[in-house]
Amino acid sequence: MKQFFAFIKKEFYHIFRDTWTMVxxxxxxxxxxxxxxxxxxxxVKNAGFAVYDPSKDSATEQITHRLDVSxxxxxxxxxxxxxxxxxxxxxxxxxxxxxxxxxFYNNMVHTGEAAIHLIMDGTDPNTAVTINNYVSNIILGYQQELLDRATLPYKINILQKFLYNPEMKSSYNFVPGVMGMIIMLVxxxxxxxxxxxxxxxxxxxxLLVSPMxxxxxILSKVVPYFFLSCINLITILLMAVFLFKVPVAGNLFALLIVSLLYIFVSLAIGLLISSVANxxxxxxxxxxMALMMPVMYLSGMMFPIxxxxxxxxxxxxxxxxxWYITAVKNIMIKGLGFAAILKELGVLSLMALALITLSLKKFKTRLE
Amino acid sequence: MTVIQADKLTKRFGKFTAVDHISFEVKKGEIFGFLGANGAGKTTAMRMLCGLSKASSGLGRVAGFDIQKESEKIKKVIGYMSQKFSLYEDLTVRENIRLYAGIYGIPEKEISPKTDLLLENLGFSSEKNTLVKALPLGWKQKLSFSVAIFHDPVIVFLDEPTGGVDPSTRRQFWELIYDASQRGITVFVTTHYMDEAEYCDRVSIMVDGRIDAMDSPTNLKKQFQSPSMDGVFQQLARKAKRQAD
Structure with missing residues (x-):
């Protein structure tokens, strides 16, 4: 035990005395x-648009105005x-x-059909989709008001609605992703x-010649980083909630449990890497290469799996x-509890077990 | 009393035999020089004795324990100083000493007085809170050695401890080795500085994984009719077929 604490203390000296490590x-x-x-x-904020309006009636002017003031x-x-x-x-x-x-207006009122042509700059498809959604919502909103005023009943209207993330806030997607990435990185x-x-x-x-x-x-190497990762987890969560207004809608305890498990898995991966790298x-x-890239591109953080x-x-x-990002989304954004992340907890536990066994086996007590 | 015993100790890496059936004995308190050109197998042989590397065949006993089966027991009673300077640079002199004292399980109340004594003997008292990286190389090596024998081991293994140090510092370093030997600590030292070989009680010279000569420096010089250990070494090394790495 004394060895263990002497060693942990030394590990913290390393961390606190190296500026780059701290950074x-x-x-x-x-x-x-x-x-x-x-x-x-x-x-999307403050995107410019142009209008071509051959009819110039009250309806088209209303719609243009609404887009402009949004x-x-x-x-x-x-x-x-x-x-x-x-x-x-x-x-x-x-x-x-x-x-x-x-x-436009005449057609709409009399035939019930009026067309709006939306021509988008598709070079950035993600942005285009977002813009499309915003514009459609604004136009639908206007249509809805007209229908409310009209005396004709039983009009069917199409309404798009996004569950869980009604404003299509991208922070809802990137916060869990960044959490997954940062913890793995650290x-x-x-x-x-x-x-x-x-x-x-x-x-x-x-150390290998010593009786340790x-x-x-291994454990005394892992403990300080486990501790610092917990601090990071708390910082990220606080920033997510207060800076990016991402709620923790579900069970906070479940979120912490799955995060601790994920931290453990990441540490085990670090140990495995160190057994190969000299x-x-x-x-x-x-x-x-082997961790950051896949995590960024394949984890569902940036592109849907x-x-x-x-x-x-x-x-x-x-x-x-x-698995971690899925679990975090389920808890933070969908507001679910333990029951919803049992599968993720199971998979992560298995991974933890497999990785720690493998890295303990690979850790060489002899230098050959 | 014999503290190190090697009997046909062998280490193979695939087809390459790094250490080839070496046999020798070292007595308590002796300063045993383990010489050889780079790549002759010195370090590999030493690692087998310390439990860092598993012998392919042959027997070895260190401080009475079998190197194959009782390496955990051996680790408690030996000290080790490697080729690379191996204290923690971002820890102070004192913190390094305390760390190793903790690793070797030295009782808390003994650590402080022992540390003070050590620093006083080295003349380092004023530097105890200096980061190790700020010390000159010679000081680091003296400190490294003192840390390696801080837990009063039966044997201390030194793997080319004086690499890159000027002759006068090397001499000071050897004074520390003599002190340790007088306290009854057996010193097993590898080196390729032949002036250092002269300081040893007994030396063995390795060529291509084998021990080609072993005796006191005086006897070896007589045997090879050479005025210096350097001459002895040159005669033996000429036979080497293996390229230095």
């Missing part, structure tokens, strides 16, 4: 969260001929052009580097991050 451990997670939150958001869009240009549509889109200053049919990368550093400087040799048991060496740079590369080719979907199932 990576404590500042990087916050920076990443803020970056993903503000810069990489697919939310927080998402502003009227950039009024076009005078259909030929200008492509031109203005190519200019890049507008994200979409709205084209009304002729005699735990796996930092543990593997700290063990690789001891191999590189030769202190590992001294390999299990004790230098810090190799440890860094392996955790960067359902849209991937079958092969990649299969790969995604092997990522602990995928």
């Amino acid at each position: 990576i451990l404590l500042i990087l997670p916050m920076v990443m969260l803020i970056l993903f939150g503000y810069a990489l958001s697919t939310e 927080e998402y869009f502003y009227l950039y240009d009024v076009l005078t001929s259909p030929e200008q549509v492509e031109e203005v889109l190519k200019g890049g200053r507008v994200s979409f052009v709205i084209v009304f049919s002729e005699d 735990c796996a990368m930092m543990t593997s580097i700290s063990i690789a550093r001891e191999k590189e400087t030769g202190t590992m040799e001294i 048991k390999p299990l004790v060496i 230098s810090q740079i190799v440890a860094l590369l392996i955790s960067g 359902e849209n991937m080719p079958i092969f990649l979907q299969g790969m995604a199932q092997l990522l602990p991050a995928k």
Whole structure:
């Protein structure tokens, strides 16, 4: 026990005395969260649009006005001929052009049919989809009001509605994703580097010659990073709730349990990497390439897993991050409890067990 | 009393035989020099004795324990200083000492007085709260050695402890080794500085994984009719077929 505490104390000295370690451990997670939150958001704000309106009646003017005053869009240009549509889109200053049919209001009232043509800049499909949703909602809203005033009953209207994330806030998607990524990064990368550093400087040799048991060496490496990851978890959650207004709708206790389990899995991966890597740079590369990339692209954080080719979907199932992110979404956003994440808890537990067994086996007590 | 005993100790890596049936004995309190060119197998042999590497065949006993079966017991009674300088650079002198004292389970109340005594002997008292990375290399090595024998081991293994150090610091380092030997600690030291070989009670010279000569420096010089250990070494090393790595 004394060995254990002496060693943990030493590990904390390493962490607190190295500026870069501190930066990576404590500042990087916050920076990443803020970056993903503000810069990489697919939310649309203040997008310009142009209008081509041959009918110029009360209805078309109302709709244009509503789009213009919304927080998402502003009227950039009024076009005078259909030929200008492509031109203005190519200019890049507008994200979409709205084209009304002729005699819009009359057609709508008398035939019940009036057409709006929405021409989008599709170079960024994610943004285009978001814009499409916003515009449709605004127009539908206007239509709804007209229908309410009209005396004709039994009109069917189409209403789009997004469950759980009615405003299509992207923070609802990226916060669980970033949590999955940061925890993996801090735990796996930092543990593997700290063990690789001891191999590189030769202190590992001294430890292996000492009467310290390999299990004790491993555990005392893991404990400080487990502790710091918990701090990170709390920071991220606080930032998520207060800065990005992502609620913790479900069981907070369940969220903490699944997070602790995921931290453990990540630490085990770090140990596994360190058993292969003999230098810090190799440890860094392996955790960067083999962990970060798949977690970013395959975990469902950026791209939906359902849209991937079958092969990649299969790969995604092997990522602990995928299961963790699903569980976090279920709890934080859908507001569910333990019952909803039993499968994820099960899979993560199995992964933890397999990984820790493997890394203990691989950790070499002898240097050959 | 014999504290190290090797009997046809062998280490193979695949087809390559790094250490080839070496046999020797080291007595308590002796300073035993383990010489050889780079790649001759010194470090591998030493690692087998310390329990860092498993012998392919042959027997070995260190401090009365079998190196194959009782390596955990061996670890408690030996000290080790590796080729690389291996204290923690971002810890202070005092913190390093305390860490190793903790690892070797030295009782809490003994640590402080022992640490003070050690620092005083080394003349380091004023540097006890200095980070190790700020010390000159010679000081680091002296500290490293003192830490390796802090728990009063039966044997201390030194793997090229004086690499890269100037001759005068090397001499000071050897004074520490003599002190330890006088306290009854057996010193097993690998080196390729032949002036250091002269300081040993007995030396063995490894060539291509085998021990080709073993005796006191005086006897070896007589046997090979050479005025210095360097000459002895040159004659033996010329026979080597293996390239240094």
